[in-house]
Amino acid sequence: MGRLFGTDGVRGVANTQLSSKLAHKIGYAATIKLTKDNDKSPTFVVGMDTRISGDMIYAGLVSGIMSAGGNVLNAGIIPTPAVSVLVKEFNADSGIVISASHNPYEYNGIKFFSKTGHKLPDEVEDEIERYIFDKVRDRDIVGDKIGRETKIAYPGDIYIKYLLSKLDIDSLEGLNIVLDLANGATYKVGPEIFKKLGANAVLIANDPNGVNINNKCGSTSVKNLSNKVLETNADFGIAFDGDGDRVIFVDDKGKEFDGDKIMYLLSCYLKDKGKLNKDTLVLTVMSNLGVKKALKAKGINISETGVGDRYVVERMLEEGFNIGGEQSGHVIISDINSTGDGIATALLVCKAAKEYGKNVTELTKDLVIYPQVLINATVNNDKKNDYDKDEVIVSAIKKIEEKYAGNGRVLIRTSGTEPLVRVMIEGEDQVEIKKDATVLAKLIEERLV
Numbered sequence: 001m002g003r004l005f006g007t008d009g010v011r012g013v014a015n016t017q018l019s020s021k022l023a024h025k026i027g028y029a030a031t032i033k034l035t036k037d038n039d040k041s042p043t044f045v046v047g048m049d050t051r052i053s054g055d056m057i058y059a060g061l062v063s064g065i066m067s068a069g070g071n072v073l074n075a076g077i078i079p080t081p082a083v084s085v086l087v088k089e090f091n092a093d094s095g096i097v098i099s100a101s102h103n104p105y106e107y108n109g110i111k112f113f114s115k116t117g118h119k120l121p122d123e124v125e126d127e128i129e130r131y132i133f134d135k136v137r138d139r140d141i142v143g144d145k146i147g148r149e150t151k152i153a154y155p156g157d158i159y160i161k162y163l164l165s166k167l168d169i170d171s172l173e174g175l176n177i178v179l180d181l182a183n184g185a186t187y188k189v190g191p192e193i194f195k196k197l198g199a200n201a202v203l204i205a206n207d208p209n210g211v212n213i214n215n216k217c218g219s220t221s222v223k224n225l226s227n228k229v230l231e232t233n234a235d236f237g238i239a240f241d242g243d244g245d246r247v248i249f250v251d252d253k254g255k256e257f258d259g260d261k262i263m264y265l266l267s268c269y270l271k272d273k274g275k276l277n278k279d280t281l282v283l284t285v286m287s288n289l290g291v292k293k294a295l296k297a298k299g300i301n302i303s304e305t306g307v308g309d310r311y312v313v314e315r316m317l318e319e320g321f322n323i324g325g326e327q328s329g330h331v332i333i334s335d336i337n338s339t340g341d342g343i344a345t346a347l348l349v350c351k352a353a354k355e356y357g358k359n360v361t362e363l364t365k366d367l368v369i370y371p372q373v374l375i376n377a378t379v380n381n382d383k384k385n386d387y388d389k390d391e392v393i394v395s396a397i398k399k400i401e402e403k404y405a406g407n408g409r410v411l412i413r414t415s416g417t418e419p420l421v422r423v424m425i426e427g428e429d430q431v432e433i434k435k436d437a438t439v440l441a442k443l444i445e446e447r448l449v
Contacts, residue, residue: 004132005125007308009111011100014053018108020060026110027064029131033124034093035069041147042093047075047083049099049185049243052210053108057098061110066147068139075155079185079244081341082159084117089158099185099243102220105211117338119310156189163193163344166336169351173198176234180225182218183208184242190343199350202232214241219248219329226254235353236360240342246329247342249349251361259329260291262349265363266331267300267323269352276300282315282324284308289409289426290370297366307413309340370408371430374422377441379448381419387412390447400425400436408433421448
């Protein structure tokens with residue numbers, strides 16, 4: 001059996017790759033692991049998004065936890081970052097979110113938070129996996145040792161109160177926005193917090209039915225949001241993903257405003273307020289070259305990591321930085337939350353816009369985004385990591401790098417789950433970089449058959 005845990009927990013098609021039976025095993029194994037670490041019965045805060053399979057996965061997971069002697073605090077449908085908050089609020093041992101984030105409704109997932117609200121380290125996930133694969137059942141839990149489930153009263157209110165205490169926003173009155181709730185986990189708390197702050201918010205994709213999460217809506221599909229922004233003459237639009245840990249904006253002209261632009265805006269705002277730790281923003285290698293140049297011109301340093309929010313958080317913790325994230329809209333502001341928080345990020349952008357009396361486009365007028373092209377090369381899965389050992393491929397990459405030196409770049413990555421090598425080229429001329437990326441991808445396919 002391969003590794004269960006990916007870069008963001010366990011994920012797969014519900015009832016096949018991720019079954020209730022597997023969820024039971026994961027819950028049981030996690031409880032054993034935490035019991036051995038703490039020498040007591042652990043307590044888990046468990047929340048979920050709006051997928052139809054959520055109840056099924058929850059039933060399996062929670063029965064596994066309780067049969068191993070663990071206890072469950074049921075947060076119901078709640079954004080992923082809220083679970084991170086609730087873990088600390090209730091002094092629980094771990095948080096669990098049942099969600100497949102931005103993926104279609106057929107998928108679901110299970111991801112864990114530690115008692116500090118951070119995602120579990122690889123070594124902890126590895127031990128949970130070992131208990132599952134080795135079929136460890138090292139205890140007889142009977143009588144009053146069996147775990148219990150308790151429903152958290154008004155978990156959304158606790159999360160909203162927490163965010164307001166951290167953000168220090170008096171009012172968003174006068175802001176006209178459109179909220180795209182992705183028919184997901186933010187559909188209740190999102191509108192509530194913006195209404196509480198006095199923003200005039202038009203809502204779309206706020207009627208989940210179990211199968212419409214992320215369907216032509218949310219942070220991965222902003223066309224409807226763009227149309228609604230233009231139709232209502234809004235200042236901007238805000239789109240969350242299915243579990244609420246990502247956010248993408250749409251400006252007043254209906255143009256997408258991605259995570260790179262959001263992080264540029266917020267790091268400039270925090271620096272202006274004297275709140276940008278070490279004058280540094282943490283980005284991944286996928287962030288746009290234009291962002292990096294614009295940040296440098298503003299006197300903001302960059303710390304670059306591999307792709308994945310967990311690597312961003314690790315760097316932030318190691319070096320004491322307080323903001324970082326990904327182009328996808330996964331932004332971590334550690335002064336507010338210990339994980340990516342779409343609502344917190346959106347509120348801080350709104351605060352900056354209100355404070356300066358400018359829209360998001362005006363706040364990023366000095367930012368020039370370079371065109372990017374991403375082409376997938378389909379290769380032999382056993383050879384996909386050999387691209388940098390093939391002299392012909394290496395030579396071709398070097399020539400393109402020399403061509404774009406200083407005004408572009410080449411980034412080659414392999415897919416963790418598919419037989420793909422991803423070719424990304426960034427430069428000033430869209431036509432030229434697409435041509436070069438296509439030629440390079442074709443060469444990689446031919447060499448790694």
